[in-house]
Ligand SMILES: [Ca+2]
């Protein structure tokens with residue numbers, strides 16, 4: 001658009017009523033060829049578009065780079081662009097916060113899925129938002145790391161592992177696989193795919209809750225096909241203030257759950 005305006009500007013030459021500094025510096029005056037008028041207020045205008053009616057025609061000036069207000073509390077330093085729009089920069093928020101009405105705050109936790117079972121100390125919540133998808137939240141008393149797996153032994157299990165930083169609430173949840181007992185690997189490192197979405201995590205005292213959603217069958221060899229019905233699960237948790245992949249020691253359980261609609 002601005003190229004068209006500038007072309008027009010040079011074709012027209014400087015109107016007599018435009019000052020040299022406007023013409024040469026930060027204001028682009030241009031002529032609207034279609035807008036006819038008798039007075040200024042008949043010309044469409046805006047914060048970044050000053051209109052003047054001259055000899056029956058609307059002329060516009062764009063105060064390029066002039067401060068303006070875009071009405072969005074989550075932007076700062078709004079300025080008029082060369083297109084006559086008011087645009088600002090996003091209000092900088094930390095990694096784990098988003099701007100809501102001008103304030104950086106942690107995004108609200110999603111609702112807990114409606115189906116629930118407690119297998120001490122695990123509380124597992126699940127639901128099926130689509131026939132081929134499951135949403136799961138699970139709570140364990142792990143401050144360093146918690147994990148939920150689908151499988152009957154650690155080796156060969158599809159694992160969802162994560163943690164929450166108690167200082168700033170930043171959470172981490174990702175899609176792992178254990179080739180052998182011991183430190184698991186991210187699926188993507190093994191050549192698989194990261195299949196979790198809508199992840200979230202919160203920590204309340206020593207309780208960590210992680211959320212994730214995924215396809216029941218991701219098609220990834222490093223993920224178990226989750227069934228609507230009986231599934232073998234394993235879960236583990238690690239304590240301590242150092243968050244990250246941590247050996248869980250004896251804090252692990254292998255069991256079965258019946259994941260049905262409720
Ligand atoms: Ca995967």
Ligand SMILES: [Ca+2]
Nearest residue numbers: 158176222223
């Ligand atoms: Ca996996």
